[in-house]
Amino acid sequence: xxxxxxxxxxxxxxxxxxxxxxxPDPPHRPVRPRPPVATLAGLGxxxxxxxxxxxxxxxxxxxxxxWIVERTGIRERRLAxxxxxxSDLAAAAARRALADAGLGPENIDALIVATVTPDSxxxxxxxxxxxxxxxxxxxxxxxxxxxxGFIYGLAVAEGLxxxxxxxxxxxxxxxxxxxxxxxxxxxxxxxxxxxxxAAVVRPARSPGxxxxxxxxxxxxxxxxxxxxPAGGSRLPASTATVAGRLHYVHMNGQExxxxxxxxxxxxxxxxLEAAGLGVKDMDLxxxxxxxxxxxxxxxxxxxxxxxxxxxxxxxxxxxxxxxIPVSLDEARRRGRLRPGDTVVLVGFGGGxxxxxxxxxxxxxxxxxxx
Ligand code: ACO
Numbered sequence: 315x316x317x318x319x320x321x322x323x324x325x326x327x328x329x330x331x332x333x334x335x336x337x338p339d340p341p342h343r344p345v346r347p348r349p350p351v352a353t354l355a356g357l358g359x360x361x362x363x364x365x366x367x368x369x370x371x372x373x374x375x376x377x378x379x380x381w382i383v384e385r386t387g388i389r390e391r392r393l394a395x396x397x398x399x400x401s402d403l404a405a406a407a408a409r410r411a412l413a414d415a416g417l418g419p420e421n422i423d424a425l426i427v428a429t430v431t432p433d434s435x436x437x438x439x440x441x442x443x444x445x446x447x448x449x450x451x452x453x454x455x456x457x458x459x460x461x462x463g464f465i466y467g468l469a470v471a472e473g474l475x476x477x478x479x480x481x482x483x484x485x486x487x488x489x490x491x492x493x494x495x496x497x498x499x500x501x502x503x504x505x506x507x508x509x510x511x512a513a514v515v516r517p518a519r520s521p522g523x524x525x526x527x528x529x530x531x532x533x534x535x536x537x538x539x540x541x542x543p544a545g546g547s548r549l550p551a552s553t554a555t556v557a558g559r560l561h562y563v564h565m566n567g568q569e570x571x572x573x574x575x576x577x578x579x580x581x582x583x584x585x586l587e588a589a590g591l592g593v594k595d596m597d598l599x600x601x602x603x604x605x606x607x608x609x610x611x612x613x614x615x616x617x618x619x620x621x622x623x624x625x626x627x628x629x630x631x632x633x634x635x636x637x638i639p640v641s642l643d644e645a646r647r648r649g650r651l652r653p654g655d656t657v658v659l660v661g662f663g664g665g666x667x668x669x670x671x672x673x674x675x676x677x678x679x680x681x682x683x684x
Contacts, residue, residue, distance in 0.1 A: 324428035330554035340531055340580075347590030350524030350655050353676055354473040356417065356514040357643040358410025360403045361630065362392045367503070375500035384506045387606025391507030391631030393492045399433040403510035404488040407639075408447060411484065411512035423480035424453040426470055428463025428487045428635040430542075430664065431494055432456055443486065461602045461663025462530075462541075463487055463635030464511070468659075469528040471515040486512040487635035494542055496562035505604070506563070507631035511639025523654070523676035527588035529581055529669055538667035539569040570666075574604060577668035578612035581660045585670030593618060595656055600645060601660040603637040624650055634663060646681070651675050 367390040368379035382388055394403065401517045404427055412418060412575050425447075427440040440454035459466040464487035471483040490512035518524035542563055544555035555561060578601055586592060593616050601609050606627055626641045633640060638659050645651045653676050660670040 323568035324460075327469070327518045331534065333451045335371050340533070342529070342531070342584060344549055345527070345588045347526065347588070349520040349521065350526055350674070352475045352515050353518045353524030354513045354642075354673060355516040356411045356413070356415025357512070357639065357646060358408035358412070359408045359509065359511040359636070359640040359643045360410070360508050361640070362394045362398060362403065364393045364395060365390050371504055374497055375503060377500045377504055385605075385607065386456060386505060387625070387627050388631045389628045390503065391629075391633075392509060394490045394508040400429055400431050400488045400490045400491070400510070401433050401439045401446060403490070403508065404429075404439060404443045406487045407488070407510035407512040408443060408484050408486055411514050412447075415514040415516070417482065417514060418448040419449040421482045422447070422452055422484050423593045424465040424471070424474060425449065425481045426455060426467045426483065426485045428457045428467045428485070429489060430457060430458055430460050430463070430634060431488075431490045434487050438478075439488065440486075455615055459532075459635070459663070459667045459669075460665055461604065461632070461634045461637065462661035462665070462667040462669045463663075464513075464638045465528065465659060465661045465669040465671055466530060466667070468513070468525065469669070471532055472525050472528060475515065475517055481517060483515045484512060485515055485639075486510060487637070487639050489634040489636050491563070491632070491634060494561065494563050496559055498559075499562070501567055502563055502565050503631045507569045509630055509633040509636040509640050511636045511643055512642075513639055513642075520676050523674045526591070526656075526672040526674060528671045529585040529588055530667075531577070531581070531584075532665050532667045533573075533658065536569070536573055537664070539573065539666065540564075540580050540664040571605065571608060573666055574608045574662045575615065577662040578602075578608065578660055579615040579664065581662070581668050581670035582612070582616055582658055585658060585660070585672050591656065591672065596622065597655040598645065598650060598657045598660050599623045600638060600657060600659050601625075601642060602663065603630065604632045604662070637661075646675075
């Protein structure tokens with residue numbers, strides 16, 4: 315229970331439903347490997363300037379740099395400026411992804427923003443980003459799948475391209491988690507940060523390269539392990555919800571941890587299986603960055619060499635739906651992503667949601683000559 319949340323007892327909040335044990339092998343429809351229909355043609359990210367280090371947090375709550383590094387792997391995280399909202403970071407990342415793809419806002423057919431920290435409930439952050447970029451009057455909508463949001467966004471974009479409905483789709487993962495983080499609660503405030511990552515999704519253009527598979531899952535029974543109790547239709551904002559600090563993230567860290575390790579390993583296996591591949595075929599694993607120990611434990615379960623696992627958590631903390639696109643972008647800039655590489659992207663988060671995608675990287679047009 316977060317510090318200062320004692321008055322939350324006055325208002326009913328969702329709690330974990332332990333009536334059903336976690337299903338280690340949830341049902342899925344086996345799919346045949348098929349040629350990719352979509353690819354990632356450009357990447358971009360945006361990180362706020364302000365850095366909050368573990369030593370800064372030592373002055374805010376009873377914690378230590380040593381505890382945070384040992385239990386999470388995090389050393390610092392970025393925080394949005396007071397006048398910086400999710401749509402600002404999302405638009406900045408989107409511009410970079412478009413430039414990377416050699417395209418402009420006029421080329422965008424549809425815009426998907428994955429976020430649990432929208433600027434406001436209405437209008438959608440996607441519509442605000444559309445306005446900021448100055449795109450044409452194309453489809454724009456938000457998608458809420460917490461830290462798996464970017465994978466869900468890729469799945470929707472791939473489907474729209476496969477259906478022939480859209481051709482150039484911007485998928486953004488953005489969070490300003492500092493706005494829903496209780497900086498009196500040491501069990502959550504050391505974890506979260508703010509950032510945006512974006513990808514331009516286009517029809518596949520080279521044989522065998524692009525998105526080979528996407529796998530999605532969710533278990534609503536775990537919803538009470540990670541949630542924001544108030545501010546929605548169940549518990550609208552009131553003086554009692556504000557006093558009870560119910561607009562902040564509440565989390566049962568150990569339950570999330572247990573779920574996360576299994577969901578991460580399951581999503582890697584299922585997405586590779588759908589692509590007709592195995593763990594040995596994976597050149598790089600880019601997982602959601604929630605805790606280095608979660609990543610290490612899942613890698614051990616999968617028997618993946620740590621060299622093949624990419625992380626950015628040390629510098630950015632948990633940035634939820636932004637973590638996969640930001641990490642993918644950084645992997646490429648650090649030379650860890652070469653055309654032809656098989657990359658597995660994998661997420662898990664509130665909901666609980668989880669999912670993975672197998673991508674054979676072909677990058678922007680000019681990278682094709684590799
Ligand atoms: N500094 C110092 N001590 C702390 C801190 C802190 N920041 N936070 C908790 N502690 C204390 C606890 O109070 C507890 O003390 P006690 O033994 O006296 O009761 C002790 O440390 C151990 O606490 P645990 O909860 O057992 O610590 P654990 O090793 O499980 O680490 C953590 C906690 C880091 C939260 C871990 O459970 C975790 O990472 N869980 C997953 C969280 C996560 O991934 N969330 C988001 C996923 S989805 C998404 O990304 C939105």
